[in-house]
Amino acid sequence: MAAEGHFIIGTAGHVDHGKSALIRALTGIETDRLGEEKERGISIELGFAPLDLGGGQVAGVVDVPGHEKFIPQMLSGIAGIDLVLLVIDANEGVMPQTHEHLQIMQLLQLQKGILVLSKCDLVEPDWLDIVEEEVREQVAGTFLEKAPCCRVSSVTGEGLSALMDVVREQLSHVVPRDSGGAVRLPVDRCFSISGFGTVVTGTLTSGQIKTGDTLEILPAAILARVREAQVHDKPAPEVFAGQRVALNLSGVNRDQIPRGSVVGTPGLFRASQRVDVRVQLLEDAPRAIKFRDPVHFHLGTGRSVGQVVLLDRDELVPGDEALVQITLDHPLLVHRGDRFIIRSYSPMITIGGGMVIDAEPQKHKRFRAEVTQRLHDLASGDLGFWLQKLDELEVARVKDLEKQTGTGRQQLLQGLEKLQEAGQVELLAEQWVLADRVRSWKQQFPRIVAEYQQQHHLRHGIPRATLQAQLSKKLAPKGFEVLLQWALAEKLIVLNRDLVATPDWQPQPTSAELKILKQLDDCFRAAGFQVKNNKEVLLSLGFDGLDSEAYFSYLVLEGSLVRLNQESSLHMDSYRQAEQLLVTTFQQQETVTLAEFRDKLGSGRKLTQAILELFDSQKYTRRTGENRVAWQLPRPV
Known part of the structure; x- marks a missing residue:
């Protein structure tokens, strides 16, 4: 057996065939808790017990009702088990x-099972051979076709030791569940205990939970804190996937957590009311399913009435399968790959089941070849499904894909690396993108930049933020920077300081614009260190209605002006003088104050402060209190 020892064993079989008695004989636990169960002698609700496997390993056992009226309860318990004991009364x-x-x-695709002939003390050995042969005929072609068969008596203890040996051998082939993934606990019971509060139980299908963790209750979308966790009625500081778990939750009451709810990692999951599925109708289903027929939809511990939307036909006949969309009456937490059961609306009998292909699909139009093809592609495998989801999302971090696909982080990363090696996806910083989309974006760079240049002929290029917004609003700045560097390396575009331009682009001012530019240049040059802020300069020249940013940007990039801050600029000649004065000052003294430098410049305090703060940002100087000291002074020009 796997070292973790986290296994769930479930029973199945007809009512009164000895399932509960078998569990009692193996574990010493009476799983029938309700007075009605004891009075009627049949299981009505799920029962639970720990089974000691030896060597410090304990498996959880789920005892399910066998009566036809309680199939919904049976479905809540049978989902998520590792090994099933199909119990058959040897006499019946x-x-x-x-x-x-x-x-x-079979529809849930369980993998491991044991055939158990019960009440063997009541029949002759020869009769047991006949019953086993009958059972073998019934399970032919199913996952139990080659399952071991054990003959037991819960009364005399006959065969129980041999059964335990077979249980241990079968569990040795079970693949451990993913305790490293997101938390997902389908709730099969919720109750209140005086002095403790709300308690939920279920089989932890993935992830791990610690005392103190905050979890989300879905579909109610309520946060709750784990006050205490238990496994087999014993407190556990941490619980793992594959264990039967009881959680004492604070911040939520019993009425907010009906059976079928799921306790999960906060912010990662959403409940669905529309799912795309592959459905298989049983050969002995009483009739075909027609367009918009209602069915009872069972998944995990949850159930809802669903409306079947046949996409490529008008009816689904018994024994056939199809890709369909099911619209649910109320939301359930559904993941791709989840197995489900459907039962006819009336009478309620099992008619089929299948697998979820997409838990958050769009509403489809019928008889569309592209819709059917997309669903076939999604059903073909996880990699194809992830590519489809990535296409829909445009860009996605791993946590986004976890949420959309219901796949664990480690499995996702391994798959994405395969897709990256195959050249189908790219990683832009922390975001994954389809390779085709990346190629399209790179091709769009020159077009977007050229269009901007045509509209802004005075500019030296397009600002990076503007380019990013036009390219994709979903791409994060870090990812955009990676993409930009790729485009620069391929010489599709060039950088002009912080502006992006097409190769060989030069601004193209008109004669009227050249006249305005000259007036601005002359004004700043003449004013020197007595220059006013940008707005006052414009007013003095009568340019108060001018789109000044384009003109100032042009002069800065042409080397005529230096931006000190958002409000003020300085002519380049004056700025060079200020740099030289700074060098000269520190040749004569170790520190300089703002007032001292203002006097040396012959300027005002506000402009001097702007110049010194620019020097600080360029690491020419470093401020220490009211003084500035030399740091990396500029070299003489």
Whole structure:
């Protein structure tokens, strides 16, 4: 067995075939808790017990009801088990619920099971051979076709030791669940305990939970804190995927967590009311499913009435399968790859089941070849599904894909690396993007930049932020920077300081604009260190209605002006004088104050402050209190 020892064993079979008695004989636990169960002698609700496997390993056991009226309860318990014990009364043989339970397990694609002939003390050995042969005929072609068969008596203890040996051997082949993924706990019971509060139980299908963790209850979307976790009625500081878990939750009451709710990692999951699925209709289903027929949809511990939308046909006949969309009456937490069961609306009998392909699809139009093809592609495998979701999202971090696909982080990363090696996706900083989209973006760079240049002929290029916004609003700045560097390396574009331009682009001012530019240049040159702020300069020249940013940007990039800050600029000649004065000053003294430098410049305090702050930002100087000291002074020009 795997070292973790986190296994779930479930029972199945017809009512009164000895499932609960078998669990009691193996564990010493009476799983029938309700007075009605004890009075009627049948299981009505799910029962639970720990099974000691030896060597310090304990498996959780789920005892399910066998009566046809309680199939919904059976479905809540059978989902998520690692090993099933199909119990058949040796005296009665295969009965109707034996057959239906077998169909359900087959539709859910359970992998491991043991055939258990119970009440063997009541029949002759020869009769047991006949019953086993009958059972073998019933399970032919199913996952139990080659399953071991054990003959036991819960009364005398006959065969129980041999059964335990077989259980341990079967569990040795079970692949451990993913405790490193997101938390997902389908709730099969919720109750209140005086002095403790709300308690939920279920099988932890993925992830791990610690005392003190904050989790989300879905579909209610309520946060709750784990006050205490238990496994088999014993406190556990941490619980892992594959364990039967009880959580004492604070911040939520019992009425907010009905059966079918899911306790999960906060912010990662959303409940769905529309799902794309591959559905298989049983060969012995009483009739075909027609467009918009209602069905009972069972997934995990949850259930809802669903409306079947056939996409490529008008009816689904018994024994056939199809890709369909199901619209649910109320939301359920659904993941791609989840198995489900459908039962007819009336009478309620199992008619089929299948697998979820997409948990958050768009509403489809019928008889569209592209819709059918897309669903076939999605159903073909995880890599194709991830590519589709990535296409829909445009860009996605791993956590976004976790949420959209219901796949664990480690599995996703391994798959994305394969897709990257195959040249189908690219990683832009922390975001994954389809390779085709990246190529398209790079091709769009010159077009977007050229269009901007045509509209802004006085500019030396397009600002990076503007280019990013026009390219994609979903691409993060770090990812955009990676993409920009790739485009620069391929010489599709060039950088002009912080502006992006097409190769060989030069601004093209008109004669009227050249006249304005000369007036601005002359004004700043003449004013020197007595220059006013930009707005006052414009007013003095009568340019108060001018789109000044384009003109100032042009003069800065042409080397005529230096921007000191958002409000003020200085002519380049004056700025060079200020640099030289700074060098000269520190040749004569170790520190300089703002007032001292103002007097040396013959300027005002505000402009001097702007010049010194620019020097600080360029690391020419470093401020220490009211003084500035030399740092990396400019070299003489």
